[in-house]
Amino acid sequence: MKILVLVKQTPDTETKIRISANNMGIETDGVKFIANPYDDFAIEEALKIKEKGQAQEVVLLCLGDEKAREPLIKGLAMGADRAILVENAQLTQVDSLGVAKVLAAVVKAEGAGLVLSGKQAIDDDNMHIGPMVGELLNWPHINVVTKIEINGQTARVEREVEGGQVEIYETGLPCVLGAHKSLNTPRYTALQGIMKAKKKPFEVKKVADYGLDAATLVKGQKTILSGFMPPPEKPAGKVFKGDDVENLVEQVVKLLRDEAKVI
Amino acid sequence: MKVLVFIEQRDRKIKSSALEALTLGAKLAGSPKDCAALVVGHQLDDSVVGKLKGYGSDTTYVVDQPELKLYNTVLYAAALEQAIKTFGADLVIGLASPMGRDLLPRLAARLDGAIVSDVTALEGGGGKIQATKPMYAGKVLAKVTLLENAKQFVTIRPNVFKAESLGTGSSTVTKLDIKLPATSLKSVEVRKGANEKVDLTEASRIVSGGRSLASAENFKILNELADVIGATVGASRAAVDSGYAPHDMQVGQTGKTVNPNLYIACGISGSIQHMAGMRTSKVIVAINTDPEAPIFKIATYGIVADLFKAVPLFTTKLKKLLEK
Ligand SMILES: Cc1cc2nc3c(=O)[nH]c(=O)nc-3n(C[C@H](O)[C@H](O)[C@H](O)COP(=O)(O)OP(=O)(O)OC[C@H]3O[C@@H](n4cnc5c(N)ncnc54)[C@H](O)[C@@H]3O)c2cc1C
Ligand SMILES: Nc1ncnc2c1ncn2[C@@H]1O[C@H](COP(=O)(O)O)[C@@H](O)[C@H]1O
Numbered sequence: 001m002k003i004l005v006l007v008k009q010t011p012d013t014e015t016k017i018r019i020s021a022n023n024m025g026i027e028t029d030g031v032k033f034i035a036n037p038y039d040d041f042a043i044e045e046a047l048k049i050k051e052k053g054q055a056q057e058v059v060l061l062c063l064g065d066e067k068a069r070e071p072l073i074k075g076l077a078m079g080a081d082r083a084i085l086v087e088n089a090q091l092t093q094v095d096s097l098g099v100a101k102v103l104a105a106v107v108k109a110e111g112a113g114l115v116l117s118g119k120q121a122i123d124d125d126n127m128h129i130g131p132m133v134g135e136l137l138n139w140p141h142i143n144v145v146t147k148i149e150i151n152g153q154t155a156r157v158e159r160e161v162e163g164g165q166v167e168i169y170e171t172g173l174p175c176v177l178g179a180h181k182s183l184n185t186p187r188y189t190a191l192q193g194i195m196k197a198k199k200k201p202f203e204v205k206k207v208a209d210y211g212l213d214a215a216t217l218v219k220g221q222k223t224i225l226s227g228f229m230p231p232p233e234k235p236a237g238k239v240f241k242g243d244d245v246e247n248l249v250e251q252v253v254k255l256l257r258d259e260a261k262v263i
Numbered sequence: 264m265k266v267l268v269f270i271e272q273r274d275r276k277i278k279s280s281a282l283e284a285l286t287l288g289a290k291l292a293g294s295p296k297d298c299a300a301l302v303v304g305h306q307l308d309d310s311v312v313g314k315l316k317g318y319g320s321d322t323t324y325v326v327d328q329p330e331l332k333l334y335n336t337v338l339y340a341a342a343l344e345q346a347i348k349t350f351g352a353d354l355v356i357g358l359a360s361p362m363g364r365d366l367l368p369r370l371a372a373r374l375d376g377a378i379v380s381d382v383t384a385l386e387g388g389g390g391k392i393q394a395t396k397p398m399y400a401g402k403v404l405a406k407v408t409l410l411e412n413a414k415q416f417v418t419i420r421p422n423v424f425k426a427e428s429l430g431t432g433s434s435t436v437t438k439l440d441i442k443l444p445a446t447s448l449k450s451v452e453v454r455k456g457a458n459e460k461v462d463l464t465e466a467s468r469i470v471s472g473g474r475s476l477a478s479a480e481n482f483k484i485l486n487e488l489a490d491v492i493g494a495t496v497g498a499s500r501a502a503v504d505s506g507y508a509p510h511d512m513q514v515g516q517t518g519k520t521v522n523p524n525l526y527i528a529c530g531i532s533g534s535i536q537h538m539a540g541m542r543t544s545k546v547i548v549a550i551n552t553d554p555e556a557p558i559f560k561i562a563t564y565g566i567v568a569d570l571f572k573a574v575p576l577f578t579t580k581l582k583k584l585l586e587k
Contacts, residue, residue, distance in 0.1 A: 161362070165454065168450075168451040168452050170449040170451055228398075228403050237559070241567040248573070256548070
């Protein structure tokens with residue numbers, strides 16, 4: 001079985017996010033890009049499945065640009081076998097369904113038996129791609145996955161929902177599974193791993209290589225980004241001082257219930 | 264515009280936020296005949312769907328089959344697809360919950376539709392819609408236009424839109440019989456979280472402690488408060504680096520980004536790096552002995568006091584309030 005792991009380039013979590021001058025994106029000058037943190041859990045899980053002898057090849061797939069190269073090489077250094085970077089130069093503003101169409105086409109062309117993704121990208125916070133790729137391939141998908149056990153042609157999968165509850169599924173393969181962070185602990189990549197990883201196969205492709213037309217994808221999109229705004233400033237708060245701490249606490253508890261309505 | 268609202272239920276209980284979605288749907292539809300609700304599950308009698316009465320829709324579609332007792336993406340997608348087609352919906356509204364965020368993107372892909380998730384504001388109607396959604400963990404708000412030449416889907420963030428009974432709409436139940444598709448996906452069971460704490464990143468309430476807690480044992484007073492209000496406990500990096508709390512409890516730039524309704528910061532100064540992880544919290548309570556502490560600048564309510572006095576008082580007072 002071949003596993004395809006979907007990897008998105010996202011700004012490092014330490015980045016101070018600044019909206020770009022045209023309001024249509026964020027400033028990327030000097031920003032370090034990493035693999036979306038949830039995608040690291042997907043890569044780790046794929047490697048574990050391969051190490052158990054349940055898969056033969058782990059392939060990383062990204063629709064992105066040069067900024068994705070380093071994160072992908074890091075994934076190769078973790079142990080993935082090869083990487084495919086599909087250039088998104090003409091697709092930078094395409095909506096999530098457009099992205100999913102490209103990824104699904106590559107999955108088909110590669111003949112993957114399992115797709116692993118992150119549960120959510122930390123830039124757009126969408127949680128769209130896993131369900132969409134599953135649908136486009138007519139495979140089941142399970143997102144926010146905390147445990148995967150593969151038994152031959154089926155898998156037992158746990159998914160976290162609200163209140164610490166866990167939904168337990170059995171699914172046939174192929175399917176799409178979206179990794180949550182408690183799935184595993186991604187392995188550490190040593191420097192010599194990075195050197196070796198640079199020699200692993202790294203293919204740069206165009207959407208046309210998968211029978212898709214960038215202009216058609218852009219024309220076919222159904223949502224358009226109108227612009228970014230900063231979140232509204234919070235109004236000034238109330239600070240309580242005094243010796244009678246009990247009274248201060250009493251006042252705040254009241255406000256929490258009557259004014260803020262959070263208790 | 265015809266609006267279909269996916270009403271979420273688990274264990275035959277309708278989620279309270281589903282009424283927020285229905286209220287919004289009824290407003291956008293403009294008339295009860297153009298707004299329908301959909302409930303999917305098993306044993307959905309009036310004790311379940313009766314709650315929807317008066318929220319502005321004339322039709323309640325019910326898909327009731329034993330196979331639908333537990334959530335199953337593939338089967339629920341078939342039910343939703345059927346309801347969209349039967350009603351001729353232009354817009355589908357669901358919740359930005361584990362279920363809604365799983366189901367609606369799948370349907371959007373099936374129908375080549377427009378989708379925006381985790382929406383906090385919605386404008387327009389009768390065609391083009393503009394949705395506002397947080398990105399980059401709330402550091403940016405994006406305005407996204409859903410084009411009118413497609414079926415439109417939105418999941419709304421719970422607790423943002425108001426639920427109000429409009430006193431209109433007959434909520435007439437229409438059963439939909441669905442031929443369920445063959446699928447290899449089987450929902451086995453739902454394991455209840457026996458006292459499992461919600462993860463910080465998903466917690467709606469957080470009690471956090473800093474360096475001034477002075478020991479791991481002292482976190483006990485934060486745990487007690489957290490237990491009373493059903494919160495998850497977090498920590499500053501100084502508390503983590505000092506060994507008072509494990510790293511997975513760290514909130515901030517190099518820890519977790521959190522977005523609760525209530526964040527209680529106990530003895531935390533409010534460094535830039537800490538605030539990077541929690542400033543989007545809806546309500547922030549700060550307890551600190553130093554009136555100049557930067558955390559007070561972003562606090563909704565601040566108390567200048569010793570946390571070892573104030574926190575136990577919060578615990579007793581909130582306990583009393585919640586027991587009422
Ligand atoms: C690259 C980088 C990344 C970082 N990432 C993070 C991060 O992810 N998260 C994070 O938290 N920090 C992070 N930091 C560290 C950050 O700069 C601060 O050092 C840290 O947040 C301070 O933690 P603190 O508020 O607990 O401690 P302090 O700043 O020491 O504050 C303690 C506070 O407790 C108050 N106090 C003392 N006694 C009492 C009492 N009895 N009752 C009430 N109040 C009392 C004091 O007035 C003071 O305000 C990072 C720093 C760097 C350089
Ligand atoms: N451009 C992309 N290239 C590869 N994988 C992606 C891309 N966008 C999203 N993904 C995958 O889909 C997951 C969910 O992303 P999202 O739907 O954007 O929140 C991510 O964690 C990735 O695994």
